[in-house]
Amino acid sequence: MKDSRLLGQLEQAVLDGDEARAADLARQALESGETPLEIVDRGLVPGIRRAGELWEEGEYFLPELVTSAQALKAAMAVVQPALTAGGGGREAGRVVIGTVEGDIHDIGKTLVATLLAANGFTVSDEGTGVTADRFVARARELDADLVCASALLTTTMTRQADLVAAVRRAGLKARVMVGGAPVTPEWAERIAADGHADNAVAAVSVAQRLVAAKPATGAKRPKRGSR
Amino acid sequence: MNSAQLSARLAAGPLLLDGGLGSMLIAAGLESGRDPTGWNRERPEAVAAVHRAYAAAGSDLVHSNTFGASPIKLRAAGSDDDCRAVNTLAVSLARAAVPAGVLVAGDVGPTGALLPPVGNATEAELEAAFAEQAAALAAAGADLISIETMYDLREARAAVRAARGTGLAVLASMTFEARRRGFFTIMGDPLGPSLRALADEGADAVGFNCSVTSDVMATMAAPARAAVGCPLIGQPNAGQPRAEADGVVYDASPEAFARDLAAMVAAGLRLVGGCCGTTPEFIRAARAAIDAAGLP
Secondary structure, eight states, rough: OOTHHHHHHHHHHHHTHHHHHHHHHHHHHHTTTTOOHIIIIIIHHHHHHHHHHHHHHHHHOHHHHHHHHHHHHHHHHHHHHHHHHHHTTTEEEEEEEEEEEEOOOOHHHHHHHHHHHTTTTTEEEEEEEEEEBHHHHHHHHTTEEEEEEOOSSSTHHHHHHHHHHHHTTTTTOOEEESSTTTTTTHHHHHHOOOOEEESHHHHHHHHHHHHTTTOOOOOOOOOOBOO | OHHHHHHHHHHOOEEOOOOOHHHHHHHHOOTTTGGOOOOOOOOHHHHHHEEEEEEHOOOOOOOOOOOOOOHHHHHTOOOOOOHHHHHHHHHHHHHSSSTTEEEEEEEEESSSSOOOOTOOOHHHHHHHHHHHHHHHHTTTTTEEEEEEEEEEEHHHHHHHHHHTTTSSSEEEEOOEETTTTEEEEETTHHHHHHHHHHHHHHSSEEEEEEEEEEHHTTHHHHHHHHHSSSSSEEEEEEEEEEEEEEEEOOOOOHHHHHHHHHHHHHHTOEEOOTTTTHHHHHHHHHHHHHHTOOOO
């Protein structure tokens, strides 16, 4: 018997960063007959979106945001087999993500990877200190739609420029999205990245827009996504 | 220099610290994204030149090039440098570069390892790493230990405890951002209570560096003063970083920066200097502004 209160409680468990409760509620929701997609769209995504809003409002800090993402991940682990068994329901796109060479910052990139996966993207997280060559090789191997590169330092963000150039040079179809604390829309524009997002929640909608706007090879690229 | 000696020195007048080191080394050719620690060995003359330039510009204190030289950070960066050797080398370089009377602070930055729930490090691990680095800095003859850019109060306290073990005076500075409810670190540690906790842990002077511009940092003086009675430290960036074709530039002028530093001293800060993007030119302007104000 479906119980719509479960999804509201699941949203709250993600917001509270309660890993065990989020996994348990996801299980209960599945058993009650909710579809995996409903659980993601009406429980998990609203919860993590609200956590992102509280971060922007200065109410949440990194520990809260990270525990919310961990709760989301725990619930996703429960829902994922059902999603896959049901043919996935949707494939939003294939993504290769990592933090650029010389930069060991993990958190922002991992949040974006988690949220993209929760929103139906097939995500290959390459970790930190990823070279442009590695990004290109993985994007080619996976026939990726999108390459996402994070940089947390003003000294490593210049690697994003190298990456955009390498992806273009390799003639890949993948669009390039950049992010990280020092990264601004102006920087994204300057290095001719296809998109930029200010935070993990915004990154999902930018990624969706970029994948939807996929041009024919060699076609002029559409206006790049900004925040 | 122990706590009493630092206290006597600060009673005689404010201390002007140095400015950015990493950004100066990048300007001298350090590859972007590379930790500056390796240059103590590979390009000692370039590191010494920055120390010399700050002393010539009027700095009363320079920081050794050891921000990334805790054993944990060295390991994470894949460095070949040994903690003890590189800290020793960096202090000797600074000492040889500046005239007698200019203090050499052994610089200690965050380990980069994160405590739960964000990471899996333990406070004991961090404290042990800081103790190893602080002991090396002290043995090499650093005048005091300067802990900078801390974003997690638990890690900052571990660093202060470790630094206190050397018997040298300890400066402890964290990095705060302006949020809707005041100034916080990215981990959510609030300004006033954090400074109080560092002072309680035994830091001789406490304060803030990096993240914000000098005009914003000037507004942190009053809440900091209300929170603690010990001497305060402030080291802002040279404005906001902006990405340009050949790298990153900062948008503040030395004159505006110097005005804000003088205002911070007038508001009760006792140790002021610069962080990312500041150069000897900024310090020279600050020296002139502080001296002209005739601050006690």
